Amino acid sequence: MTLAPHLDSKYIVRGELALGGLRDLAPSLRYASLLTEDGFSVVSVAGKEFDSDRFASMASSTQALADAVARELQLGDNEFVIVAAAHGHVVQVRVDDHPLVLAALFTDKETIGISLTAARRTARRLNTLLMAN
Amino acid sequence: MAEHVILFAGPMGAGKTSAIRALSEIDVVSTEAANSDRTVADKPTTTVALDYGEIGINEAEKVRLYGVPGQRRFDFMWTILAERAEGVLLLVNADADNPVETAIEYVKEFFALYERGGIVIGLTRADLVPRALIEEYANALADEMPDVMIPVLTVDARSQEEMMTLLMTLIANIELKQAVADSIGVGVGSGGRRAR
Numbered sequence: 001m002t003l004a005p006h007l008d009s010k011y012i013v014r015g016e017l018a019l020g021g022l023r024d025l026a027p028s029l030r031y032a033s034l035l036t037e038d039g040f041s042v043v044s045v046a047g048k049e050f051d052s053d054r055f056a057s058m059a060s061s062t063q064a065l066a067d068a069v070a071r072e073l074q075l076g077d078n079e080f081v082i083v084a085a086a087h088g089h090v091v092q093v094r095v096d097d098h099p100l101v102l103a104a105l106f107t108d109k110e111t112i113g114i115s116l117t118a119a120r121r122t123a124r125r126l127n128t129l130l131m132a133n
Numbered sequence: 134m135a136e137h138v139i140l141f142a143g144p145m146g147a148g149k150t151s152a153i154r155a156l157s158e159i160d161v162v163s164t165e166a167a168n169s170d171r172t173v174a175d176k177p178t179t180t181v182a183l184d185y186g187e188i189g190i191n192e193a194e195k196v197r198l199y200g201v202p203g204q205r206r207f208d209f210m211w212t213i214l215a216e217r218a219e220g221v222l223l224l225v226n227a228d229a230d231n232p233v234e235t236a237i238e239y240v241k242e243f244f245a246l247y248e249r250g251g252i253v254i255g256l257t258r259a260d261l262v263p264r265a266l267i268e269e270y271a272n273a274l275a276d277e278m279p280d281v282m283i284p285v286l287t288v289d290a291r292s293q294e295e296m297m298t299l300l301m302t303l304i305a306n307i308e309l310k311q312a313v314a315d316s317i318g319v320g321v322g323s324g325g326r327r328a329r
Contacts, residue, residue: 004169037166038179039206057206061182064164068182072162099167 005100006040011130015043018126019102025118028110030088034126035059037099047105059103063092080120082112091119096127136195137304138217141184142243143224144235145203146174148257148290150184152224153198155293156300157186170204179203182210188300196300215243219250220307222299224290228261233273240274240283251306252283255299259287 005011015034023029023045031047039060041052062081070078081092089112092103102123106115141149154161164182168174184200199214201207215221221243225236236254243252254270270285284302288295 004171006169036169038169038181039166039204040169053206054209057181058209060166061164061202061207061210064166064182068162068164099169 004040005036005098006042011100012043014129015126016045018122018129019043019045021125022102022104022118022122025121026104026106026110026115028107028115029118030105030107031055032102032104033059034095035101035103037063037094037101042100050105055103059090059092059101062090063094063101063103066092080116082116084112089115091115093119093123095123095130098127098130100126102126135193136197137307138197138199138219139300139303140214140218140221140243140246141198141200141224142211142221142239143203144226144229144239145170145179146176146229147203147224147226149200149203149224150180152222152255152288152290152296153184153186153200155291155296156188156198158189159187161186173204181207183214196304211242215246218246220303221246221252222255222303223252224255224257224288226257227259227266227287232256232266233269236270237273237277240278240281247281247283251303251310253299253303253306254283254285255288255290255296256285257288257290 019032019034022032029046031044031050033044033052033055034042035056036042037060039057041056044052066081067078070076083090088105088107090103090105092101094101102119104119141153143149150163162185164180165178166181168176168179180200180202186198188196190196199218201211201214223236223239225232229235240252246252256266267285267287274281274283286299288299290296
């Protein structure tokens, strides 16, 4: 049986590496999580005040709901999810070819455009890292 | 239009998504994700937010069916969806570990909805255990909650007919409770039958 990503050291180690780079791309990062699409936290960085399991579960539900909306409205594949609030925003992107979602919380000091670019770049980098032997 | 909002709850693998697919008259809105936890339920996907289906009873009445994820890590979805619901159709797979305890745990979790409307228990996969457990459930519920009346039926979650029987049992209980409350002038709280 294949090891689930949240239990697989390959995903954990390479996920940590990628998330570390995300903070360099967007210094206002408060918290970031790499999660399985069914809501298990693989790895997270920063934001010790957050419950990583709960954040991962909520990000999983949010992602699935956004995907369902895109599907129901026949908009094609959902590319990303943004939750923008008064004091910050959450950006979520899928990691291509893997059942993984990158969810990152930024303060309101970052523009959504920069946050989204940083999250997408990190997801692509993680994909490359996971492809390597 | 009057509407009933019914929640489908129960552990992962009990058949909630199958039940809503069997009942719904519209294409079910699903939020399935690849299942990383095959030890709990050996199935390729699992619901991570909700399932949604609808049944039109007549021109003026509709039943909205919401399935919640079975795993406790998604309990925030239970809270969100329970706010609008007036009853719970609780599915428990009889071949799981400790199914009776699991059923009681879920009844306690959704007890506010029992008080507001009602709960029925559908025992799925009952053909896979040596004998029917309905009496065990009834006795355990009576021991744990003596004043609570919850119907328990065995069902095949894939069967439209059997699920409709269970659903109508729940709706009858809800309507009875509302009629009693109306007759003595006591509200049954928010989330009851809605008209819009």
